[in-house]
Each structure stands twice: as C-alpha cells, then as structure tokens.
Amino acid sequence: MKKSLSVLLKSFVVVIGWALSPVIGAFLIDPENQQLSPYQLAFFRYFLAAIALYFILIFQQKVKNKEIIYSLRNKWPKYILVSIMSAFMPVLLFLAVEYTSASSASFLLNSNVILIPIFAIIFLKEKMRKNYIIGIAVSTIGLFLVIFDNNLLALADLSVEAISGNLLAFGSGFFWALYTVFLKKFFADENPILVTFISLIMGSLYLVFFAFIIPPYVTMAFDILGIILVIVLAVVSTSLAYSYWLSLLKVLPTTQTGIIQSFVPMTSVLLSILFLEETISYIFGIGGALIIIGIIIVEWKIKEQLVGLSSTDQKKEIEEENLIENQ
Secondary structure: OHHHHHHHHHHHHHHHHHHHHHHHHHHHHOHHHOOOOHHHHHHHHHHHHHHHHHHHHHHHOOOOHHHHHHHHHHOHHHHHHHHHHHHHHHHHHHHHOOOOOHHHHHHHHOOHHHHHHHHHHHHOOOOOOHHHHHHHHHHHHHHHHHHHHHHHOOHHHOOHHHHHHHHHHHHHHHHHHHHHHHHHHHHOOOOHHHHHHHHHHHHHHHHHHHHHHOOOOOOOOOOHHHHHHHHHHHHHHHHHHHHHHHHHHHHOOHHHHHHHHHHHHHHHHHHHHHHOOOOOOHHHHHHHHHHHHHHHHHHOOHHHHHOOOOOHHHHHHHHHHHHHHHO
C-alpha cells in the first residue's frame, strides 16, 4: 500500500512539474508582464535545480564531493557535449512560448518520446521495433497538425510567428531526445542524478553569458509571485520531477511510464486554459490526441515482447533489458 502511494505521489509530482514548465515560462516571459528573458529564466531554472540536486546527492544518496570531481575529470569532453544539449532544452522552450501557446509547446516538447527511438537506432545501433514505426508514424501526423493548427484552414493568414514558436518547441524536444540518448551512450555506468547535476551546473554557466553579459538582455523585474514561480520551476519541475522520474523507471514497466508522460501535455492544456485563458482548436485537439497515442504505442514494448513467452527467466531477461534501456 505504501509503495503504491509513493508511486502515485511521485507520478503526480512528475506530471504537474513538467506540465507547469511551459505555463510558468509563458507567464513570466509574456511581453505585457515580462519579468525575465528566456535565457535568464533558463539560467535560474538550471542553477537553482543544480543546487537542489547537489543536496540530494550529498545527503540522500551519500555521494561525496570527490566522486563528483572524479566523474567530471574523467569524462569532461562528454559532459561538455551533453551539457550544451541540456542548455538548449529550456532556452528553446522559453523562446517558443513567446510566439506560441503553452499548450502547443508542451505537446511538441513531449514529442521527444517518439524521437528517442530514432536517435537510439542512429547512435546506439538499437533495433527498429514494429511499434516504433507505428507510433512514430501516428505521432508525426499529430505533430504536423499541432505545428500548423489553424493555419491549415487559413493559409492566406499564415502566422509565421506561431509556426516559428511551434518549431522552437519541437526543437526543445529534439534536444531532450538527443540528451537522453547520449546520456545512455556515455554515462550508463554513472549515477544519473550525479550526471544531471554536473550537466545542469555546466549548462547554467553557458547561460550566464546569454542571460546577463551578451546584449540585448532584459532587465529583471521580479515580484513575489515571479520569485515563487521560478523556485517552483527549478525545484519541483526540474530537480524533484527528474529525481522521481528516475525512481519510477526502476519500479514501473515501460508501458506505465509512457502513459504517465502522456498525461504531461494534457495537464499543460488544462493549466493553460485555467491560468493563461488559452483556447484550443479542434485541429489542435486531433493532433494532440495522435501525439499521445503515438507516445503510448512507442512505449508499449514490454507487453508486446512478453506475449507468447512461457519461461519466467525469459520474461525476467526482457524486463531487465527494458529497465536498462530506460536508464
């Protein structure tokens, strides 16, 4: 009972945390009430999240400072690569919500799930599964509908800004997928939270230049609500959500984790309607539904592999393989 409650609470934090990212970004970067630039918001998100992850490493996971230094010293070129990818993720997301809705940004960001198998085939030499092909095809149609949305029916009034924003959000998902695959390629034997801490702290160092040194930049104008939202974005949406997600991957089958992630964009839509007064078209609704269906199909592999197997050892082997694949 306690384990089920723990899984439920962690899943709730992951869904709410990740769903809030584009919503908070859209609110803080709104030109009518702008408190931060996209680069400044990305910096604070990563820097504060890295501090939170550091305390998780030291006090919860009992990791010593010398272990962090050793990992960085031995794999610093790889850390530079993944930290650049990780730095692009929030920047592109927050740039996107300047031009498109938080709802669209969330759906396009979470398209990383259908990009990961493609990059895994290219960079990790993994096999192409049948469900990958089906899921990617379904989600690709959904991505097309979400990216172009109302422009499909009004080509004469084509909104370049909205489409550009949607492509930026898709780019954020693109870098998230690359980041995930390269983590597996280079850091499969490392503590994932340690790797995330180092990549976040390095990413925040890059972002300092764009946020505060290289013009033009926005003069920050924090109010109390803005400060609270930045802390929520860093602690809940980044450090806690990521830590809980890693722990969920260890105890849940892939099908369930895929379903959990499919709730993220749907929750973003509800939050956007409630707090940002956004509206959605039926084209967006159809596209969003296809993206979610594609995500579930792509993640639906454990059940597919276990069908027809009678050997307990075979089933255990496949489950372990999929667990490793997620980590």
